[in-house]
Amino acid sequence: MVITMENIIYEIAERENLVEIPEKLIFGRTFTDHVFEMDYDEALGGWHSPTIKKRTKLELSPAAMVLHYGQSIFEGLKAYKHNDGRIALFRPEKNIERLNNSAERMCIPKVDPKLVLDAMLELVKLEQNWIPTLPGHALYIRPVVFATDPFLGVKPASNFKLVILLSPVGPYYPEGFKPVPILATDQYVRAVRKGVGDCKTAGNYAASLAAQREAIKQGYTQVLWLDAIHLKFLEEVGTMNIFVKFKNEIATPNLTGSILPGVTRLSVLQILRDWGMNVNERMIGIDEIVTRYENGSLEEMFGTGTAAVISCVGRLKYKDKILKMCEDVGGDFSKKLYDEITGIQYGRIEDRYNWLTYID
Numbered sequence: 001m002v003i004t005m006e007n008i009i010y011e012i013a014e015r016e017n018l019v020e021i022p023e024k025l026i027f028g029r030t031f032t033d034h035v036f037e038m039d040y041d042e043a044l045g046g047w048h049s050p051t052i053k054k055r056t057k058l059e060l061s062p063a064a065m066v067l068h069y070g071q072s073i074f075e076g077l078k079a080y081k082h083n084d085g086r087i088a089l090f091r092p093e094k095n096i097e098r099l100n101n102s103a104e105r106m107c108i109p110k111v112d113p114k115l116v117l118d119a120m121l122e123l124v125k126l127e128q129n130w131i132p133t134l135p136g137h138a139l140y141i142r143p144v145v146f147a148t149d150p151f152l153g154v155k156p157a158s159n160f161k162l163v164i165l166l167s168p169v170g171p172y173y174p175e176g177f178k179p180v181p182i183l184a185t186d187q188y189v190r191a192v193r194k195g196v197g198d199c200k201t202a203g204n205y206a207a208s209l210a211a212q213r214e215a216i217k218q219g220y221t222q223v224l225w226l227d228a229i230h231l232k233f234l235e236e237v238g239t240m241n242i243f244v245k246f247k248n249e250i251a252t253p254n255l256t257g258s259i260l261p262g263v264t265r266l267s268v269l270q271i272l273r274d275w276g277m278n279v280n281e282r283m284i285g286i287d288e289i290v291t292r293y294e295n296g297s298l299e300e301m302f303g304t305g306t307a308a309v310i311s312c313v314g315r316l317k318y319k320d321k322i323l324k325m326c327e328d329v330g331g332d333f334s335k336k337l338y339d340e341i342t343g344i345q346y347g348r349i350e351d352r353y354n355w356l357t358y359i360d
């Protein structure tokens, strides 16, 4: 059976009181009243029972395969409330396409992109009073798919659940656009080519925690990941893609398979090219960063991702060298880019690329 939004089951819990959004929103702590859920059962012919229902606890067997073998993928995007009251999602079709790419690699059944987009729009519409309107605020949308079969054995599961969860969020850096100190590590790697680094799959994030903990211990916020083979080429920064602004060029690592193809990265590339800049997707050695910092031709480095949008590298530590970047001065270019992309997201700047999907 082909399922569409016509088949959707609504179990709406009417609220007695008005929605009250906490004043200080910590990223990822507050959730709205409802979720979208859908189950996959191979024996029943695939995805079934798409439901919008009250958010409660999940019922899951302690033998659920996801808990043991990590067969799980997710996405992250945002809905923005504009000044005219309209609500827009930023490039949701890109996230759904990436969800299906992750699904393919992780032996998880794909979803119907149209159904999942409709489900997101429908859920956001229902929960629109949860969208904060303060500057830099938005509604974060988190789809997740995981294996539910109660079975102890390593094989692709036959039963899955998809949940779409909504979370009102404030700006990632409450103090505003803030440079972050970064530690380049060659003690840990995030992902290897032909592995799963280009998928948003749970294990990648579990594997990154020890390096993150080490960085924090040394007074840094995030890790700059280097490639797993040479321990030399830039890959990503924390859970963001990385860009480097040299005097006559902007470069970002090319997608080699171990790098997550960010939607923000893609959007930034498009904007930079339209600004007529010399943009290259290429290998960037950490040695090149050090050399060009020392000869004065490195201007800025910044991370890109849905959560923080653009995040300027304040200071970078690599071995015994500390490179001071937009911590003291500068960050002007990153800020300009931040203003451009958030301008489009919040409807302050014309959506010239048709990146926004509105809720009707």
Ligand SMILES: *Cc1c(COP(=O)(O)O)cnc(C)c1O
Residues within 6 Å of the ligand: 076, 200, 236, 238, 239, 240, 241, 260, 261, 262, 263, 264, 265, 304, 305, 306, 307
């Ligand atoms: C999600 C993510 C990004 C950023 O992707 P966006 O689509 O721009 O949010 C970058 N790197 C990693 C490892 C990620 O998980």
